[in-house]
Amino acid sequence: MKKSNVIQAFSITCCGVLLLGFCLQNPSNITEVSAENLKTAGISSVISVDVAKDSEAYATLLASDSNVTATGTGEDVYGYTNIGIAQVEGNLNVRAEASESGEIVGKLPNGGACEVLSQADGWVQMKSGEVEGYVSADYLVTGDEAVALAKELACWVATVTGDGLRIRSEASTDSPVIINLSSGEKLEVEENLGDWIKVSVDGEEGYVSAQYVSVAEELEDAMTLEEITFGNGVSDTRVSLVNFALQFVGNPYVWGGTSLTHGADCSGFVMSVYANYGIYLPHSSRSQANCGTKISASEAQPGDLFFYGSGSISHVAIYIGNGQIVHASNKRTGIKISSAYYRNPLKVVRILN
Secondary structure, rough: OOOEEEEEEEEEEOOOOOEEEEEEEEEOOOOOOOOHHOOOOOHHOOOOOEEOHHHHHHHHHHHHHOOOOOOOOOOEEEEEEEEEEEEOOOOEEEOOOOOOOOEEEEEEEEOOOOEEEEEEOOOEEEOOOOEEEEEEHHHHHHHHHHHHHHHHHHEEEEEEEOOOOEEOOOOOOOOOOEEEEEEOOOEEEEEEOOOEEEEEEOEEEEEEHHHHHHEEEEEEEEEOOOOOOOOOOOOOOHHHHHHHOOOOOOOOOOOOOOEEEOEEEEHHHHHHHHHHHOOOOOOOOHHHHHOOEEEEEHOOOOEEEEEEEEOOEEEEEEEEEEOOOEEEEEEEEEEEEEEEOOOOOOEEEEEEO
């Protein structure tokens, strides 16, 4: 480049209005930008360009900048470079199209994070976990505010790296196994003891060997809503009950709660879902396990109840088919979908005929 022709892009804010201009700079302090780099850069990220020598590249810059949203921070925040944080009561619907009528393909829980891909006309194209789609910009915090919020919301999580992980009552291989978990399950970390990690599963505490988990500080991501396929002979009531329960995925867990929108614990969630169909169950997983008819897990149909615990029953979930359950898991994840065998079920009960 001819140093005499180099100019630098700059911006200032005056009375709330962003002003963009150019000024001559000391050539020794300027970084040159190639035409290739300009194809993916916005004006705000470009340091300089030689207009006289590369007017085509500069035209490309101006054209491309119209598609760049000024929400990116460039900072790596828990794996996100252009982070967005959901701020909504319950959860934020992720749609296949940028429209209120678009099919819901996932849910981003309140405080959940996503990568912002683009933004236009009040909608944000995003990706979070295995979910990619569009969310309303009204309920998504971006930019520096999202970065600050993310650092407040992140928590330590232990991800199971092998099948059959044993959670023990104490930090010792000699202590009893209270829970077995499958690979990929995420556990809330209570304390890192070095060789052992104290974790919480559905409100129960235990210890896992550090060599069988991956520990990292994470943010919640979006949950997929997999299509449910019902087998032959499944009643309309069962299908309706499961679909009713699934609409509350992403809503909060509140110990002792029974509200499907503002917070419920595991038995409160089941109780409230069943109450919608005129079936009134007690607010206790142990008591609910004594209702209905005991069946084997292989006989389970959508709407049946799975019970879990370490020795005695302490957690309940609704079977939704395809080897999956929906349940109010814990304060960190709220109401979520899991494998029915993420831990060994102690009992399966049929309430619906």
